[in-house]
Amino acid sequence: MMSTPLSPTEISDWTRKLNYGTWKVQKNWVPLHIADAEGCYFIDGNGKRYLDLSSQLMCLNLGHKNPAVIEAIAAQARVLPYVAPSYATEPRVELSRLLLEVLPKGLEKFFFTTSGTEANEAAFKIARMFTGKSKIISRYRSYHGSTMASIAATGDPRRWPVEPAGKGQGVVFAPEVNCYNCVLKHTYPGCGVACADYVEHMIENESDVAAVILEPIVGTNGVLIPPAEYLPRLRKICDRHDVLLIADEVMSGWGRTGKWFAVDHWNVQPDILVTAKGITSAYVPLGLCATTARIAAYFEDHLFAHGHTYEAHPLMLATAVATIREMQRLKLVERSNDMGFYLGEKLKALKEKHRSIGDVRGLGLFWAVELVKNRTTKKPLNTNEEKISGKPLVVDKIAAEMMKQGVAVQAWVSHFVIAPPLIIEKSEIDFAVSALDEALALADGHVEE
Numbered sequence: 216m217m218s219t220p221l222s223p224t225e226i227s228d229w230t231r232k233l234n235y236g237t238w239k240v241q242k243n244w245v246p247l248h249i250a251d252a253e254g255c256y257f258i259d260g261n262g263k264r265y266l267d268l269s270s271q272l273m274c275l276n277l278g279h280k281n282p283a284v285i286e287a288i289a290a291q292a293r294v295l296p297y298v299a300p301s302y303a304t305e306p307r308v309e310l311s312r313l314l315l316e317v318l319p320k321g322l323e324k325f326f327f328t329t330s331g332t333e334a335n336e337a338a339f340k341i342a343r344m345f346t347g348k349s350k351i352i353s354r355y356r357s358y359h360g361s362t363m364a365s366i367a368a369t370g371d372p373r374r375w376p377v378e379p380a381g382k383g384q385g386v387v388f389a390p391e392v393n394c395y396n397c398v399l400k401h402t403y404p405g406c407g408v409a410c411a412d413y414v415e416h417m418i419e420n421e422s423d424v425a426a427v428i429l430e431p432i433v434g435t436n437g438v439l440i441p442p443a444e445y446l447p448r449l450r451k452i453c454d455r456h457d458v459l460l461i462a463d464e465v466m467s468g469w470g471r472t473g474k475w476f477a478v479d480h481w482n483v484q485p486d487i488l489v490t491a492k493g494i495t496s497a498y499v500p501l502g503l504c505a506t507t508a509r510i511a512a513y514f515e516d517h518l519f520a521h522g523h524t525y526e527a528h529p530l531m532l533a534t535a536v537a538t539i540r541e542m543q544r545l546k547l548v549e550r551s552n553d554m555g556f557y558l559g560e561k562l563k564a565l566k567e568k569h570r571s572i573g574d575v576r577g578l579g580l581f582w583a584v585e586l587v588k589n590r591t592t593k594k595p596l597n598t599n600e601e602k603i604s605g606k607p608l609v610v611d612k613i614a615a616e617m618m619k620q621g622v623a624v625q626a627w628v629s630h631f632v633i634a635p636p637l638i639i640e641k642s643e644i645d646f647a648v649s650a651l652d653e654a655l656a657l658a659d660g661h662v663e664e
C-alpha cells in the first residue's frame with residue numbers, strides 16, 4: 216500500500232507517464248487500474264468487475280487468486296526464496312518429476328526460464344548446438360516471443376518493426392496451416408495437406424536446417440487447428456532429415472485445448488517442447504524448455520552453453536508444483552473439454568446471427584471468432600498493416616464495448632481469442648457470450664455484402 220493513496224485515475228496517469236505500454240503506439244495507451252481479482256473476475260479501482268474471457272493473456276488457467284497456489288508461493292518464500300541454479304532443491308525435483316507425468320512421453324530433461332520468449336531462445340540455442348546446423352523453419356501465422364531470435368522466428372507483424380537490424384539470422388518461413396482460409400488456395404482434404412509437404416521441400420532446398428518450430432495449435436494468430444495428418448507427417452519429415460521438431464506450447468499447453476498439451480491430440484512427440492504461461496497459471500514468471508534424452512545425452516560431453524540467474528528459481532518452481540496439483544485436483548483438463556464444448560456451441564450459434572462472423576473454431580477452452588467483411592471472399596475487417604500502425608481496429612472497438620458490459624476479451628487484427636480460466640462456469644459463459652452477441656452489432660455494420 217502506498218502512504219498517500221492515489222486515485223484510480225492517478226495510478227493510470229503515473230503508469231502511462233513512467234512506463235512503456237507493450238506493443239503499442241504510446242499515445243494510445245490508457246491503462247485501466249486493476250485493484251483486485253477473484254476466480255474468473257478482475258476488479259478495477261472503482262470496484263467494477265470484469266469477466267476475464269481470455270484469462271488475461273491466455274495464461275491464468277486456474278483463474279485469479281487460487282488459495283493453494285498463493286499458499287505455496289508464501290511457503291516457499293519462507294523456506295528458500297532463491298538459490299543459484301547450480302544447486303539442487305526440493306521444488307526443482309518435485310516439479311521435474313511431475314513434468315515427467317504430464318508432459319508428452321519422451322521429454323525427460325528440463326531447463327527453466329522466466330518467460331516463453333526465453334524458453335524459445337533456449338530451444339533455438341539447444342537445437343543449434345545439438346544438430347550443429349543453424350536454420351530454423353517457422354510459419355507466418357505465429358508468435359514465438361519478443362527478443363532477438365524469438366522475434367525473428369515470429370511470423371506475425373510484431374516482427375516487422377525490428378527488421379532488419381533487430382532481427383536474428385537464420386529463420387525461414389513456411390506457409391501456415393489455415394483450413395478456413397488457406398494461403399495456398401487449397402481445400403482440405405483434397406489438398407493432401409500440401410502445406411506439410413512443402414516444409415520438406417524447404418528443408419531439402421535450404422539445407423543446414425536445425426529445427427522446425429510451430430505452435431501445434433496456433434494461439435494469438437487465430438486458434439488454427441491443423442488437420443489430423445499434419446503434425447504426424449511433419450514429425451516423419453523432420454525424422455527423415457534429422458531436423459528437430461520444436462512444439463511451442465506456451466499458450467496451447469496446460470489443459471487449454473482439452474489435453475495437457477496440444478500435441479497430445481495427435482500423439483506426436485516433439486524433440487523439444489517449450490511452454491510458459493499456464494505452467495504457474497501466470498502467478499509468477501516461469502518458462503520451460505523440455506528436451507528428449509537423446510538431446511540431453513549430447514550435453515553429457517559437450518558444454519551446455521546457456522543459463523540465467525533466475526534459472527530454476529525455487530519460488531517459481533514451487534508455484535508450478537502447486538499449479539499442477541491444483542489442475543489435477545480440480546480435473547481441469549477434463550473440465551476444459553466439457554466446458555469447451557458448451558462454449559463452442561454457444562459461439563457457433565452466434566455465427567447464425569451475425570453476418571460479420573466468418574468462422575468459429577476451437578478445441579477445449581481455446582476458441583477464435585474470426586470477423587470478415589465478406590463471407591465469400593473472407594476479407595478481414597482490418598489488416599496486419601493497420602494493426603501495426605496503431606490504427607483503431609473494429610475488433611478493439613468491440614472489445615471496448617464489451618468492457619463497458621463487464622467482459623474482457625483479447626482482440627487481434629480481425630478475430631477474438633476466447634480462452635477463459637479453466638474453472639469457468641456455464642452461467643459465466645452465458646453472460647460473456649451475450650455481451651459478445653450484443654457488441655457484434657458493431658461488426659455487422661462493416662459487412663460489405
Ligand SMILES: Cc1ncc(COP(=O)(O)O)c(C=O)c1O
Pocket residue numbers: 272329330331332333335358359360361430434435463464465466467491492
Ligand atoms: C505461442 C507463444 N510463444 C511464445 C510466447 C512468448 O511468451 P512470453 O510472453 O512469456 O515471453 C507467447 C506469448 O504470448 C506465445 O503465445
